[in-house]
Each structure stands twice: as C-alpha cells, then as structure tokens.
Amino acid sequence: SQQGEEDPQALSIQEGENATMNCSYKTSINNLQWYRQNSGRGLVHLILIRSNEREKHSGRLRVTLDTSKKSSSLLITASRAADTASYFCATESFSGNTGKLIFGQGTTLQVKP
C-alpha cells in the first residue's frame, strides 16, 4: 500500500529556478526520508527528518515536516540540469521492530538547461 502521495507528479522548470515537491502521508511516523532516483538506477538518500523535527537543510535542499498536517516538502534551490530525476518521500512508521519504508509514487523533475 502507498502511504505517501507526492505532488506534483511531474514538474518542469528552468535551470536556476527553485523546485518544490510535496508529500502527504496517512499514519503516524517515526521519520520521513527523501530519495532521488535517476532513470533506472538505485535510490540516493537525500535527507532524513525525524517526527520531532520541523525543518532540515542540506546544501541546496530544504525539507520541512508538519506532523499535524501529515505532510512534508522538499525544496531544491537554484536547480541544475543534473537535478533531473525522480524524487520520492518515504515514511518509516512504528511497526514492532521493523523499520520498513513506505514510498509514494514520486515526483518526476525535469530541469531544462
């Protein structure tokens, strides 16, 4: 079952612009992790944000988490053509001792040079 829903499903911007992707989920979470996936390849971890955190930064990335709205956003500033990829949010919920991630369907980002 899909817990996370990313919005928009696809996003096309010009190099240098900012890109914002949103993620909503349904159940209480332990943490939320954002990943990037280049076409046909593995997942690259971007940021982990815990349920008691509201905002985290890593380089050009900014992630926010609103547990009251069960939503998160990923902002990529000053985008580059190399940022073209699919982006997934994944939530880890408490399920006994199993730390499984539940993914949404992803946002496909195209950054035009």
Add this chain to the structure above:
Amino acid sequence: ETGVTQSPTHLIKTRGQQVTLRCSSQSGHNTVSWYQQALGQGPQFIFQYYREEENGRGNFPPRFSGLQFPNYSSELNVNALELDDSALYLCASSRGQTGNTIYFGEGSWLTVV
C-alpha cells in the same frame, strides 16, 4: 556511493524459473531490507532481515524468501517466477532495525519472459 552493492545488475528469466539476487550491506550495517519497484511506481517493501532473522514482511507471497549471512550480506530468492515479477529489486541496509538512514544499492533489474 552508498556502500550497498547488488548483483547481478540485469538478468532475464523464464516464467516458472527461480532467481537469486545478492546484496552486500554497507560496512557496520546489521539490517538489510529488500524492495520491489515496478516500472513507474514507488518501491514496495518485501522483507527485512536483522541478525540473520526475518524481522518483518510486506504483502508478498511465500515464494519470495531471503537469507542473511553472518557478515550481514543477504540474498533474495524468488521461486516460480511470474511475468509480474519483472521489476527493479532494491536492497537497502541500515544500522539497526528502525530510526536510521536507510541506504539503497543500485538494484537488480529482473525481466521475466
């Protein structure tokens, strides 16, 4: 480079056959999880192994099975392959069962014909 390595990268099998996929976890990581990602979808959790024991399972039939070895490497076995098993199989490792960053490998592309 996540330190999680998978083999083989691509393989083609015939319906009804069996397949074994392999994964070496990142150094220091004692937990390995497997995910299935169909084309255009987010990854789906198959199961997790912690200290050589299955520690949680997603909605996959028993013909999906796994092993974890004392060095924390892991195998995913799929018996009686079906056409719908065609997907990217992702291995992920983490330090501990829950609450930590989960790192993914590049995946194994399985095509069932």
